[in-house]
Amino acid sequence: MEMLALTSYSICYPFTLTIWGMLISIVFTICFMTYVIGTHGVNLDEYKHKMFEVEIVLLSKKNYSRFMSSNSDTIFTSLNVVITAIAVVVASIAIKVQQYYAKKQSDREAMTDIFGMLNETPHKSAEKNLYDAYKETGTLMKDGKLDPNREGPAEVVRRNYDQIGAMISSNLIPSTEYYRIFGVLTSVSYFILKESIEKEREKHKYHMAHFTNLAINCFNFWDKQKKEEKPEITDPKNKPITKDMLGEKIRLPKEIWWKFWQL
Numbered sequence: 001m002e003m004l005a006l007t008s009y010s011i012c013y014p015f016t017l018t019i020w021g022m023l024i025s026i027v028f029t030i031c032f033m034t035y036v037i038g039t040h041g042v043n044l045d046e047y048k049h050k051m052f053e054v055e056i057v058l059l060s061k062k063n064y065s066r067f068m069s070s071n072s073d074t075i076f077t078s079l080n081v082v083i084t085a086i087a088v089v090v091a092s093i094a095i096k097v098q099q100y101y102a103k104k105q106s107d108r109e110a111m112t113d114i115f116g117m118l119n120e121t122p123h124k125s126a127e128k129n130l131y132d133a134y135k136e137t138g139t140l141m142k143d144g145k146l147d148p149n150r151e152g153p154a155e156v157v158r159r160n161y162d163q164i165g166a167m168i169s170s171n172l173i174p175s176t177e178y179y180r181i182f183g184v185l186t187s188v189s190y191f192i193l194k195e196s197i198e199k200e201r202e203k204h205k206y207h208m209a210h211f212t213n214l215a216i217n218c219f220n221f222w223d224k225q226k227k228e229e230k231p232e233i234t235d236p237k238n239k240p241i242t243k244d245m246l247g248e249k250i251r252l253p254k255e256i257w258w259k260f261w262q263l
Contacts, residue, residue: 107174111181114164114173118182123160126153127189134192135236146196154196157189158208165210168217175217183218184231190215191241198247209250216249 117123130153133140140150164186167173190197190211201207222230223243233241 107177110167110173111177114178114182117160117164118185122156126156127185129153130157130189130192131236138237139195140192141195141199145199154193158193158197158211161186161189161214162208162211165212165214168214169210176221179218179221183222184233187215187219187222187233187241187246188235191235191246194247206250206252209252212247213249216243216246219243219246 130140130150133147133150140147140154142148146154164173164178168175168178197208197212219233219241220243222233235241
């Protein structure tokens, strides 16, 4: 019904406007002639001039009516284009807002999972085992390789941090929040295991690459903060850990990323 009414209006409106324009012009002409004859008498030159003005008004209204009649489709098409454009913009904004809140929810869920992983008893026990061992001897190595008694705890800690590093590199975890909460702990744990990781890397080039990059990123994050905000990052023997002591980041080739996404 609304579409029918709109169509009828678009057809009848120019015709109606033309009729009203003609009636208004006729009434105006009669009134004007009465005024001229009644007040000034009949002056043909002035009368012709005034009639010329009336004809201009009449022609203007007719042209407007013709314009509306001949261009009604174009006008409504333009309106549809404008309305569609506005609808697209509004929909785009709504989608962006929805994506923003979905990302925030995803980040909260990811950080909840990280809290669960790093606060679980196996991880905390393994990390404490390595920390105490390093504090006592200053190393986890024995006879040029990782102490067999530390293999189990080291595997738990390395696996968890390497997985977290890969997830942060893939933007699955909010990096800044992680650096603030777990950055110091991650850097210290990597420093304790660094010697054994580098030894294993002689055989496997990308061994614990994500863990390595994660620890260095965590350290760099805090190293860039203001002095009054910067925490003291020390090893279990309370000796300061410097940037050079953590070494360089590992540059991963695209093939490694592709394999990771296929897992």
